[in-house]
Every structure is written in structure tokens, then in C-alpha cells.
Amino acid sequence: MIASVPDVDAMADAILAGAPRALARGLTWIEAGGARAEALCARLYPRGGRAHVIGITGSPGSGKSTLVRALARAARAREQSVGIVAVDPSSPFSGGAILGDRIRMNDLTLDPGVFIRSMATRGALGGLARATADAVDLMDAAGRHPIFVETVGVGQDEVDVMRLAETVVVVSVPGLGDDVQALKAGILEIADVHVVNKADREGGDRTQSDLRAMLGLLPHAEEAWLPPILPTVAAREEGIDALVDALEAHRAALAASGEGEARRRRSSRTRVLQIAQDLLADAMSARDAGEAAALVEDVARRALAPHAAARMLLDEVRGHGPGEERA
Amino acid sequence: MIASVPDVDAMADAILAGAPRALARGLTWIEAGGARAEALCARLYPRGGRAHVIGITGSPGSGKSTLVRALARAARAREQSVGIVAVDPSSPFSGGAILGDRIRMNDLTLDPGVFIRSMATRGALGGLARATADAVDLMDAAGRHPIFVETVGVGQDEVDVMRLAETVVVVSVPGLGDDVQALKAGILEIADVHVVNKADREGGDRTQSDLRAMLGLLPHAEEAWLPPILPTVAAREEGIDALVDALEAHRAALAASGEGEARRRRSSRTRVLQIAQDLLADAMSARDAGEAAALVEDVARRALAPHAAARMLLDEVRGHGPGEERA
Numbered sequence: 182m183i184a185s186v187p188d189v190d191a192m193a194d195a196i197l198a199g200a201p202r203a204l205a206r207g208l209t210w211i212e213a214g215g216a217r218a219e220a221l222c223a224r225l226y227p228r229g230g231r232a233h234v235i236g237i238t239g240s241p242g243s244g245k246s247t248l249v250r251a252l253a254r255a256a257r258a259r260e261q262s263v264g265i266v267a268v269d270p271s272s273p274f275s276g277g278a279i280l281g282d283r284i285r286m287n288d289l290t291l292d293p294g295v296f297i298r299s300m301a302t303r304g305a306l307g308g309l310a311r312a313t314a315d316a317v318d319l320m321d322a323a324g325r326h327p328i329f330v331e332t333v334g335v336g337q338d339e340v341d342v343m344r345l346a347e348t349v350v351v352v353s354v355p356g357l358g359d360d361v362q363a364l365k366a367g368i369l370e371i372a373d374v375h376v377v378n379k380a381d382r383e384g385g386d387r388t389q390s391d392l393r394a395m396l397g398l399l400p401h402a403e404e405a406w407l408p409p410i411l412p413t414v415a416a417r418e419e420g421i422d423a424l425v426d427a428l429e430a431h432r433a434a435l436a437a438s439g440e441g442e443a444r445r446r447r448s449s450r451t452r453v454l455q456i457a458q459d460l461l462a463d464a465m466s467a468r469d470a471g472e473a474a475a476l477v478e479d480v481a482r483r484a485l486a487p488h489a490a491a492r493m494l495l496d497e498v499r500g501h502g503p504g505e506e507r508a
Numbered sequence: 509m510i511a512s513v514p515d516v517d518a519m520a521d522a523i524l525a526g527a528p529r530a531l532a533r534g535l536t537w538i539e540a541g542g543a544r545a546e547a548l549c550a551r552l553y554p555r556g557g558r559a560h561v562i563g564i565t566g567s568p569g570s571g572k573s574t575l576v577r578a579l580a581r582a583a584r585a586r587e588q589s590v591g592i593v594a595v596d597p598s599s600p601f602s603g604g605a606i607l608g609d610r611i612r613m614n615d616l617t618l619d620p621g622v623f624i625r626s627m628a629t630r631g632a633l634g635g636l637a638r639a640t641a642d643a644v645d646l647m648d649a650a651g652r653h654p655i656f657v658e659t660v661g662v663g664q665d666e667v668d669v670m671r672l673a674e675t676v677v678v679v680s681v682p683g684l685g686d687d688v689q690a691l692k693a694g695i696l697e698i699a700d701v702h703v704v705n706k707a708d709r710e711g712g713d714r715t716q717s718d719l720r721a722m723l724g725l726l727p728h729a730e731e732a733w734l735p736p737i738l739p740t741v742a743a744r745e746e747g748i749d750a751l752v753d754a755l756e757a758h759r760a761a762l763a764a765s766g767e768g769e770a771r772r773r774r775s776s777r778t779r780v781l782q783i784a785q786d787l788l789a790d791a792m793s794a795r796d797a798g799e800a801a802a803l804v805e806d807v808a809r810r811a812l813a814p815h816a817a818a819r820m821l822l823d824e825v826r827g828h829g830p831g832e833e834r835a
Contacts (some may be wrong), residue, residue: 223816226810226814229810229811230810301640309754371800385589416675417789446808449808449817452807453792453803453807453819454789454818455819456814457822460819460822461781461784465780465784477776477780478773480776480780481778485551486550486554487549487641487779487783488550488783490776491784495784495786495788498822504580
């Protein structure tokens, strides 16, 4: 029984074996953070790297949850075992949507071949990117593939979350006013595939041409891949096959051009730095209690310069965490 | 001659003596960052803490530069020696504005009693908050008081910059559409004084009452101080005396309630953490060159878990910086 798994190794083994309940409990460990979560990640991280991680972002109302649902169904039709991480608080996967959406999701949530997890967006958002990345690793180690990560396309933290994906899909929609304009340029720049959802609405063609014009103004990082603009009507599952083809073509292009490796290095770099910075923030919070607050106190009364205090904080944080063994 | 000052101690002494050219060079050191800047800050930080640091923020077009100018003139009338740090790229102090604004600034820039410095907003914005805080410390040590820090009121980095101020002024203006709504709630919440500038425009009263209604919805951190809403017409120097009175009343209230001390502790805390996180980012950038990139490489090929790599990065960064002596 999963409920009796007492330690990290047993938990890791159960997750690797694909047990959904173990995966669910492991994700709860991840969200709680701390030494246990770190040890679990250290055990599972070397076993991942197989899943296609696809970030899906766009404004609330763009229908990206419906799109994720359609993509998950398409993957199920190919007998893939799907993972979904919903970071978007407005996503029906996160329980933030109206009842109708929840009901429409049921066909997915009842299928054991689709594992859905919503991440709490409360609290430190820096921590959110880290927890999301760890959650994706767990799903990856559990054999889920593809893994969809759904976020709202606003804010630096969202961009950070998206950078962890292999393929980034940005969803636009006609008739949300200046929706395209409103999307952060930072998000448009990291899109590998653009989707204009609800493309049958009035203004659908216009949205596509607006988007094309805007993309022409953006710098192109990669010569090897020009982000396509694809129309979909996710609620009727129209355009989904073409989208699936584009996602796979992007993955193949990444592999062929060597850009995939460069991107893995970049996202590893971002992730290592984020974790280190989170560890510092944690150490600072721990310091807030009791006598340890003396460091900040000394700075506040100008007995110690902030730079010197920062170095003292760094000195303190190292310490040997549980996840240090090389695989 | 200032130009011949060769080392940190001599530079610090010249800044403490109030020499404007030394201050200007010291600020250039700060912007460049590194060991020399850190050593200078360590020398000067204990000598600061006297200036009233006033953050001024608001949308482009709200006239906050004109307001800063009027406040600076009012301070000069009281024979104070003013410092201005412009973080706002649209500020005429930063050189980002139209020629007319530049010319209007001339009466200030020619007065040695007003020291103006614009901070580059390019590059890492995390680093911007740190550099701005250091710049304020230098002006403070040089005897500048009050010190105005002008920023555009958008983004988390701006909020971080504002948190370093003792008194935060948020400038709204009638007729910029949903300007009040558009201001980040995060900025409204940290305002100590609200200014409705260009209050003689149509809609000025409406803007004040909208603002009042909106503030009623915000949580109040401090019982001891209710942020006032003050109308000004900065271009005609109307309402400036009342604003100066409010700024001084806020400073007195902070001192009387003990909130000033609590706030210094909070901003010291934020600052120490930011510096430590910046040091990590610097160490990561240093690693990007040459063989040292092995850490990230190991993570990318899943031979090392990101958490373990983060701890290794932390282990490496500590090291003994030049600013570590206690005053």
C-alpha cells in the first residue's frame, strides 16, 4: 500500500514504478519543500529527461485549459500517459473556474492515464517556479509524457516558469480587446508556437495577422525554428492535430539544431540560481525568529554594512543538504 | 584635486567632506559594482542615516519630475542640500525626456546645492535596487538631505526600490484614463502620501475621490498614520508647502510611533537579502565562462540534481569580501 511508504527511497521507487498515488504524495512533499522534498528530487532527477515538457500560457479567457484538455485527449488517443501541472489560478484544473468548466474536465480527471496537479500560487512566487520544476521532474520520472504546464501569461515569475519548458505555446484569442498587445513582450519572445484559439470568432483572421506583424518586430533567437501561428477551436477540437504536429516538429528541430541542448543548459542554470536564491530567502526567514535577527538589527542601526551582512548570510546558508550526492 | 584620489579611504573622506565631484565619482564606482564599490559603501554606510529619503513614484506623464523639482526648490529655500536619484527612464533627470523638460530642469542642474544622479535602468533590475540603495547611502553620507528617489510606478523592482525610502509619495493625475486603476496595487499599498498632480485639470476632484474610495479598500498597515491625499499643480508650485508639511509630519509620525524603526529593520532585511542574491547571480555569471560551467553542464545532463548544484554554488560564493569589518 502506498500509504505505508515510510521513507524517501521507497517513495522514489513507487513513483518510478508509475504508481499514481505515490506520485500524488510525492508532489505534496514537493509543495511542502524542505529536506525530504530535496532528497526525493535528488533521487528522481537523474531518472527524468524523457518527457516532452510543454508550457501553455495566455490570458484568462483565452481557452488554454480547453486547449490543454484537447491536447491531453489527443495524447491519450496515442496511448501516452499524460501529466498536467496547472499554475494558473483561473484554470479549471486549479479549481478556480466556474462549475461548468469543472464538469467539462471530468472526462479527464476520471482517466488514470491523465495525472493533473494544480500548484498553489500563493506565497513566494520565486518558490513557485522551483516547486513547478520539481513537480515536472517527478511526473517525468513517473513516466508521464507529454507534460503540460499551464500558466497565465503575466509577470516575470510566469516567464520563469515557462523557461523551464522545452516547448512554449502562447495562446491568443480574438475579441479580448488589445489582448495581443497586452501579453507581455517577454512571453511573446519565448513562444515557440503561437495558437490563436477560438479562431472561428469574428476577428480571428485579424488576430492572426496582427500577431504576425508583431512577431516580425521581435528579435529571433533561433534561425532554425520560426514560430508558427496556428488557428484552433479547442472546444470543438479543431486544429489540434496540426498543433500536435507543430509541437513534435519543434522538439525535433531542437534536437537537430543543438538548440535543445543549449536550452537545457540555460534552464538548468536558471533553476540552480533560483534554488540557491530561495535557500537564501529561507535562511533569512529562519533568522527572523529570536536572537538571530541580530544581523538585520545591526544593519538597521548602521553598525554593519548591508554588503557585509549579505556575505555573513551566505556564509551561513551553505551547510550540507540531503541532496548532494552525484548520480 | 578630486581626480587624483587614488583609494577608497581618500574617496570616502572626500565624499564625507561634501565634495560634489567626489560624490559623482563615488556614484560611478557604485554603478560599476564590485569590490571597490563594496569597500566604499562599507566605509560610508555607518556615517549615513540622517537624510530623509523620499520615494516619488507615478506613471509617466503624472508630472512627478516637475514635482521633484518643486520639492527640491522648496528645500533649497530652506538652505538644505538636496540629493535626487532618478531611476525613472522617462524622467528628464535621466535624459529620457523632450528638450523642453531638459531646459526647465536647468535652474536645478546649475545649482551645486542640488545633486542629481540618474541610475541606468538597463540590465539586471535586481541589481538596480541594490545600486539605488547604495547611491542613496553615498548622498546621505555626503550630507544631502532630503534625498528624492524618482521611479515609474510599475513592476516589482520599482516596489523594491520604493521600499528603501522612508516616505513614499505616489503621484496620480486626472485625465490619464484609468490611471489610478492602472497603478499597481502593490505601489498604492506602500504609499505614505498621495498626490493628485495637475489637480486643476478637469476631473481633478473626481480623481481625488476615486483615490479615496480605492484606499478605503486597502488594508492599513499602520494605525498611526493615515496617508493623506494632496492636490498639487507642480508646474505652478501650488500645493507644495502643504506637501512638504505632510512629508515632515510623516517622518515625525514614524519616529513617534516606533514604526520608523520597524521600517528600517524591514528595509535592511530586504536589502541584505537582495545583495546576497545578487552575489549569487554574479557568481553564476562568473561560472558561465570556461571550465566552471561544468556545474550547470552536470545538471543539464542529469548527472547532478539542481538542489545539490545550488548548494555547491552557495558553498562557493561566501568568500571574504572587502566590506566585512564592523563599524
